[in-house]
Amino acid sequence: MSLNKLIKQCALNDKTAQATVYELYGSKLFALCLKYSNNKQEAQDNFQDGFITIFHKIEQFNFKGSFEGWMKRIMVNTVLQKYRKKNVLNIVTENIPDEVIVDVDEDEVSLDMLLKLIQELPERYRLVFNLYVLDGYTHKEISSFLNIAEGTSKSNLSRARFILKEKVESILSDQISG
Amino acid sequence: MREEKNIDRLFQEKLKDFEVLPPNKSWNFIEQNMVVKSPKKKTAFWMRVTSIAAMLLAFITLGNKYIAPNNFSEIQQFIFKQKDTIKSIVQTGEAKTQTLLKNGTLKLPTKVIPLNAQKQITETELEEFTILEKVRQKQPNVSFTLKDGENLPLNKEISAPEFSKEKRWSIAYNVAPIYFSSFGSSSSPVNHELENNSVSGKSNFSHGIKIAFKLNNKFSVQSGVNLVGVGYTTNNIQLPPGVAIISLTDIAGISRTTSKIPAGSYTKKMEKPGSYPNSHTGSIDQVFGYIEIPLEIKYQITGGKLGVNIVGGFSTLFLNKNELLIEADGFRTSIGEASNLKDINFSGNIGVDVDYLIHKNIYINVSPMLKVQTNTFSKSTGDFQPYYLGIYTGLNFKF
Structure with a gap:
């Protein structure tokens, strides 16, 4: 069955087709939710809500862009909607350099560790870091998603980078000393 | 081996193809929520359709009950x-x-x-x-x-005509007795020599077709064709015996002016009753008719079973009948037609139009109208400004 037919079947509320889509994309989307959320439970909630939204809106998919990209946007949007509801306060802009360098041996850094570091970031920093670094959105787009100034988005990103750098370095130094 | 690395790059590379199997219970949760939500949506839709149908049915039933x-x-x-x-x-x-x-x-x-x-x-x-x-x-x-x-x-009973709201056209046939008179002095406009003779209006008659189109809830425009016959009588005319009227300046086409007596002497006699020894006292009737084409605006005050409207507008009148008659001692003789009447003249119209529903689309239409004529006479002698009052009555059909 072609992907397009699968999508159309999902729009007709075909259970098998929906399960197939879940099988195909569930892991990728759950990983996305893990990055954007601060723990596994929150990630699971976002993942479930996002997938329900995907199936409800699947008839609106116009077959023009990537289906995976479309689903990812819905997932991200689900997370951001919750964030908007929380109405986190704006943080004052600071001048921090664009590039942050970390002294690291990649083999010592596990994926689980990096994910944990991201999840531990304060919400605003986590969202901006994810959107900008991992999913390639611009500061302009992020500013509109989060309803913040572009400068704030940049500042949040820099803060996120510094926190991550410090944490990575501290873990690595712990590992060496330990 | 340690190396200096851009922190963005570190995360991007490590998390590039990052996939994690979602917890098993997630699918159950999603499936359950899909099952619950979809029928809900459908039920809501069907409930809406059903309730609309039920309302329609109720309306039709009630409508039938009250209408029939x-x-x-x-x-x-x-x-x-x-x-x-x-x-x-x-x-x-x-x-x-x-x-x-x-x-x-x-x-x-x-x-x-x-x-x-x-x-x-x-x-x-x-x-x-x-x-x-x-x-x-x-x-x-x-x-x-x-x-x-x-x-x-x-x-409410009044609701019956509301069903015919879409009926924008109406056509009516009206008949009206007309009372013709004048605002100015009551002197005769027939001829300047008869200026001092008293004039009285004659009741006459108009009938025609009226077509109206409803522009919106309040305003309608109406037109039609009416045949109007009006006239007035110039009284106390002194007539010489055995002779027809000779030559009043405003009378044209008198075929029977056979008298050899000079005109001047007789017209003078006519003004003064009794000045000619064997004269008769009579009157001149001027009768004229028009084809009237009105253009009027109707403003609705009340609608429904009893519709009351105010009407205002003007009419163009085309002269189609023009006759002068002399009446004396029971005789009536045509003496020609007046040359002082204009072929086309106008009237300003104002009145009331009342419709009363009698059956389905048929209304009784009563419309008292006052129509004031302008430039009726080309060379009127007195300040004779004619008007006529008519109570137009007829049947109105709306469609």
Whole structure:
């Protein structure tokens, strides 16, 4: 069955087709939710809500862009909607350099560790870091998603980078000393 | 091996193809929520459709009740008929059973019991029917729906024409007695030599067709064609014996001016009654008619069964009849036509238009109108400004 037919079947509320889509994309989307959320439970909630939204809106998919990209946007949007509801306060802009360098041996850094570091970031920093670094959105787009100034988005990103750098370095130094 | 690395790059590379299997229970949760939500959506949709249908049905039923109340009794009659049919079926059944029993071919058949049971049920139902109907006949508004209906505007009698809101055209045939008179001095406009003779209006007659088009809820524009006949009498004309009128300056085409007597001497005599020894006193009737094409605006004050409108506009009048008659001692003689009447003149119209519904689309139309003419006469001598009053009455058909 072609992907397009699968999508159309999902729009007709075909259970098998929906399960197939879940099988195909569930892991990728759950990983996305893990990055954007601060723990596994929150990630699971976002993942479930996002997938329900995907199936409800699947008839609106116009077959023009990537289906995976479309689903990812819905997932991200689900997370951001919750964030908007929380109405986190704006943080004052600071001048921090664009590039942050970390002294690291990649083999010592596990994926689980990096994910944990991201999840531990304060919400605003986590969202901006994810959107900008991992999913390639611009500061302009992020500013509109989060309803913040572009400068704030940049500042949040820099803060996120510094926190991550410090944490990575501290873990690595712990590992060496330990 | 340690190296300096851009922190973005570190995360991007590590998390590039990052996939994690979602927890098993997630699918169950999603599936359950999909199942619950979809039928909900459908139910909501069907509920909406059903409720709209029910409302329509209620409207139609109520509409039928109030517009054609006989329908209700027809339904009742139908129910009575059904009752009779059921009764006869039951009776036939009984008769058959009895026959069978008499013949002794069957012992008490088991079927008798259900038949009797059916009979009892039917009778009870019939009784219930009758009771219900009695209650309905006594208190027709006893049920909830009807009570509700009482508050609907549908109930009011005035609502009947509201159904014909879409009927924008109306056509009417009107007949009107017309009273013709003048605002200025009552001196005769026939000829300057008769200026001092008194003039009286004559009742006359107009009839025609009126077509109106409704522009919106309040305004309509109307036009049509009317044939108008008006006239007035110039009194106290002194006539010489045996001679026709000779030459009044404003009279054209007199064919029977056979007199050899010079004109001047006679016209003078006409002004003063009794100055000529054997003269007769008579009158000149000027009769003229028009084809009138009005263009009027109607403003609706009340609508519905009794529609009251204010009408204002003007008419173009084309002269189609023009005659002067002399009347003396019971004789009436045409003496030609007046040359002082303009072929086309205008009138300003104002009045009221009342429609009263008599049947479906047919209304009685009564419209008293005052029409003031302008430039009727090309060279009027007195300040004779004619107007006419007409009560236009007829039937109006709206479609």
